[in-house]
Amino acid sequence: MLRxxxxxxxxxxxxxxxxxxxWIGGPGEExxxxxxxxxxxxxxxxxxxxxxxxxxxxxxxxxxxxxxVDSLRQMKNVASDPYSxxxxxxxHYSARKWNVVPVTSPIEIQYSIAIGTARAQRAGTGxxxxxxxxxxxxxxxxxxxxTSLVWSSRKGAELPLLLIVTNNRYGISTPYAGQHGYxxxxxxxxxxxMPTAVVDGNDVEASWAALTKxxxxxxxxxxxxxxxxxxxxxxxHSSASGANLAKEEVDCLERFQKTLEDRKILTRSAMDQLRxxxxxxxxxxxxxxxxxxxxxxxxxxxxxxxxxxxxxxxV
Amino acid sequence: MATMIQAxxxxxxxxxxxxxxxDIFGEDVGAPLGGVxxxxxxxxxxxxxxxxxxxxxxxxxxxxxxxxxPVAEIQFCDYAFNTIDLLKVAGxxxxxxxxxxxxxxxxxxxxxxxxxxxxxxxxxxxxxxxxIPGWKIVMPSTPLDAYGLLLSAxxxxxxxxxxxxxxxxxxxxxxxxxxxxxxxDDKRLAQxxxxxxxxxxAWKPEWPALEEMYIPIGKAKVAREGTGVTVLTYGRNVxxxxxxxxxxxxxxxxxxxxxxxxxxxxxWEAITASVRKTNRVLCVxxxxxxxxxxEHLIRRISEELFYELxxxxxxxxxxxxxxxxxxxxxxxxxxxxxxxxxSAIAELAQxxx
Numbered sequence: 001m002l003r004x005x006x007x008x009x010x011x012x013x014x015x016x017x018x019x020x021x022x023w024i025g026g027p028g029e030e031x032x033x034x035x036x037x038x039x040x041x042x043x044x045x046x047x048x049x050x051x052x053x054x055x056x057x058x059x060x061x062x063x064x065x066x067x068x069v070d071s072l073r074q075m076k077n078v079a080s081d082p083y084s085x086x087x088x089x090x091x092h093y094s095a096r097k098w099n100v101v102p103v104t105s106p107i108e109i110q111y112s113i114a115i116g117t118a119r120a121q122r123a124g125t126g127x128x129x130x131x132x133x134x135x136x137x138x139x140x141x142x143x144x145x146x147t148s149l150v151w152s153s154r155k156g157a158e159l160p161l162l163l164i165v166t167n168n169r170y171g172i173s174t175p176y177a178g179q180h181g182y183x184x185x186x187x188x189x190x191x192x193x194m195p196t197a198v199v200d201g202n203d204v205e206a207s208w209a210a211l212t213k214x215x216x217x218x219x220x221x222x223x224x225x226x227x228x229x230x231x232x233x234x235x236x237h238s239s240a241s242g243a244n245l246a247k248e249e250v251d252c253l254e255r256f257q258k259t260l261e262d263r264k265i266l267t268r269s270a271m272d273q274l275r276x277x278x279x280x281x282x283x284x285x286x287x288x289x290x291x292x293x294x295x296x297x298x299x300x301x302x303x304x305x306x307x308x309x310x311x312x313x314x315v
Numbered sequence: 316m317a318t319m320i321q322a323x324x325x326x327x328x329x330x331x332x333x334x335x336x337x338d339i340f341g342e343d344v345g346a347p348l349g350g351v352x353x354x355x356x357x358x359x360x361x362x363x364x365x366x367x368x369x370x371x372x373x374x375x376x377x378x379x380x381x382x383x384x385p386v387a388e389i390q391f392c393d394y395a396f397n398t399i400d401l402l403k404v405a406g407x408x409x410x411x412x413x414x415x416x417x418x419x420x421x422x423x424x425x426x427x428x429x430x431x432x433x434x435x436x437x438x439x440x441x442x443x444x445x446x447i448p449g450w451k452i453v454m455p456s457t458p459l460d461a462y463g464l465l466l467s468a469x470x471x472x473x474x475x476x477x478x479x480x481x482x483x484x485x486x487x488x489x490x491x492x493x494x495x496x497x498x499x500d501d502k503r504l505a506q507x508x509x510x511x512x513x514x515x516x517a518w519k520p521e522w523p524a525l526e527e528m529y530i531p532i533g534k535a536k537v538a539r540e541g542t543g544v545t546v547l548t549y550g551r552n553v554x555x556x557x558x559x560x561x562x563x564x565x566x567x568x569x570x571x572x573x574x575x576x577x578x579x580x581x582x583w584e585a586i587t588a589s590v591r592k593t594n595r596v597l598c599v600x601x602x603x604x605x606x607x608x609x610e611h612l613i614r615r616i617s618e619e620l621f622y623e624l625x626x627x628x629x630x631x632x633x634x635x636x637x638x639x640x641x642x643x644x645x646x647x648x649x650x651x652x653x654x655x656x657x658s659a660i661a662e663l664a665q666x667x668x
Contacts (some may be wrong), residue, residue, distance in 0.1 A: 046381055085413035094412040101380055102412045106400050112369050113404075116377015116385070118386045119338070129638040131377075154365070304449060306417035306472040 003028040004059040007068045010282040020075035023239040026056030028232035031252035032201035035208040037063025042098040046127035048116035052110035055091040078292040086295040108142035118159035123222035134164040138171025152224035153192040160222040168233035189226030201229030202252040320484040324459035326465035341388030343547035356510040357520030372401040379420040389424040392440035405474040406449025406649035429482025434638035439602035452578040454478040456553035458488040461529030495526035497558045535582035541571035545589040548599040559657035568664040594625040601650040604632035
């Protein structure tokens with residue numbers, strides 16, 4: 001959680017220092033997203049979980065084992081960025097080795113795509129994994145969310161799909177009540193006959209428990225489950241709104257650190273020391289990657305097709 | 316002699332029985348209907364989806380990412396317009412992830428006019444499709460090409476769009492263009508693979524011993540050799556251009572008809588060879604004429620083959636109007652017909668530099 005938070009803070013600093021063009025990320029969602037990464041069955045193919053995440057999922061990626069320096073590379077858009085080779089914004093992850101399906105900027109389309117991986121894992125296929133899809137509350141206004149509810153809950157054709165909505169109560173600048181007439185997004189799952197739950201996503205233990213329960217249901221029943229996590233948005237929507245600290249929001253990391261201190265699991269000084277170490281490590285890494293090569297102009301033509309690069313229509 | 320829709324059905328059968336196709340799906344694709352044009356009757360891996368095109372394309376992408384081999388159908392391309400951002404994602408995933416994930420899927424969809432389909436069953440999709448990089452786009456004009464292109468599409472590691480010229484779906488193959496392994500007798504073939512009318516719950520097709528035949532994506536076919544004028548076309552307009560060419564023989568015009576078959580990648584080599592031979596070029600398609608794929612071909616021909624040309628290159632395309640009207644006169648005035656293709660060829664042939 002700490003590493004994820006410090007990574008996001010470093011990415012914001014990089015953006016503000018001119019080492020990137022845009023920042024978007026998930027500070028405030030660590031208490032939910034880190035447990036998700038730890039509880040997912042990571043691997044390749046249908047016997048492991050497919051993760052259809054969005055651009056606030058750095059906590060999940062780090063929990064899966066991603067190197068935070070790779071996120072800095074994507075921010076700096078250097079050729080060594082393993083997620084997009086300098087092509088995409090920060091937080092737009094892709095990791096085939098862990099079934100992390102590419103994160104896209106159009107919100108909610110992952111809910112339509114997740115149907116496909118879940119279909120490949122449905123009951124009777126023998127596949128051991130499930131599909132997990134995650135997006136924000138505002139994105140559920142898109143038709144793709146309804147698509148995932150309809151397709152995953154058809155009787156006799158149910159899909160092993162965990163639908164997660166991280167609700168930070170904003171769609172860019174529009175408050176929750178400005179676009180939803182219902183109190184909780186999870187209410188919508190009830191019409192489709194699927195179990196639903198709302199969890200305090202700022203509480204790491206509650207999140208762990210809610211995820212464990214939901215994952216167990218989807219794995220054993222091979223049916224959909226809708227889990228809504230109430231989370232904070234600590235740095236606004238993106239760099240477009242300044243990425244400044246939203247002091248009125250609950251900070252899940254501070255809350256967790258207090259718990260650890262109260263229960264005498266870690267001392268404040270040990271946690272501060274860890275914070276200093278990781279901060280220094282990331283600051284040094286961000287300086288180091290300034291020396292890494294940008295993608296070459298010619299590379300725009302790379303990876304258009306998986307067999308041969310047909311550029312101008314030639315065969 | 317198979318029809319194009321039978322050829323498509325047989326290719327899908329080969330796909331699911333030998334080439335690893337796992338899911339053939341879309342609206343009314345599964346039993347009992349087997350597709351509104353009968354293209355998916357009797358197949359094993361078909362299933363019906365909700366009436367939700369975005370879900371269909373999203374599911375196809377997800378299945379491909381999960382290692383399955385999907386063939387998805389959008390019932391009419393007129394209903395694919397709300398899926399364009401998902402089509403973009405299918406086309407850009409390999410590129411945007413720097414080669415991490417490829418998306419091997421096939422999307423089939425009927426296109427074009429010719430069946431009095433009015434405003435929402437007559438759209439073309441070639442101009443839209445060629446605006447979405449990362450896709451291969453094919454469009455057959457004969458049953459044999461449909462068979463061979465669909466098998467190639469199934470084997471391709473990229474997203475491939477298979478545009479079905481709906482006016483040609485029930486046209487039979489010409490002699491010598493039989494589907495390899497299918498019986499020559501069309502009545503026999505129909506008995507074997509066409510579902511009976513009425514209750515078909517107990518019916519099973521009797522598939523002929525089909526042979527695989529691949530038409531490479533990106534290769535055009537010279538459908539008629541000639542020396543006077545080149546017609547670059549595809550899909551429904553190919554037989555029209557061939558008929559026009561035959562009528563023009565009496566007027567002393569020798570027309571070459573190049574059936575592109577693949578719109579992306581397209582066969583620039585074949586186009587170049589034909590234009591160098593005839594020095595006159597007409598592009599024909601049904602899509603609306605502004606920002607039309609034929610315009611791209613003319614632009615490139617003008618830039619790269621300018622001094623080969625003895626006449627300004629010409630485009631004959633659909634009128635730039637919001638839709639294709641139902642009445643005979645409206646539909647025929649909206650898209651190229653044999654008569655308008657014939658006039659356009661004759662005009663080009665007579666042009667004096």
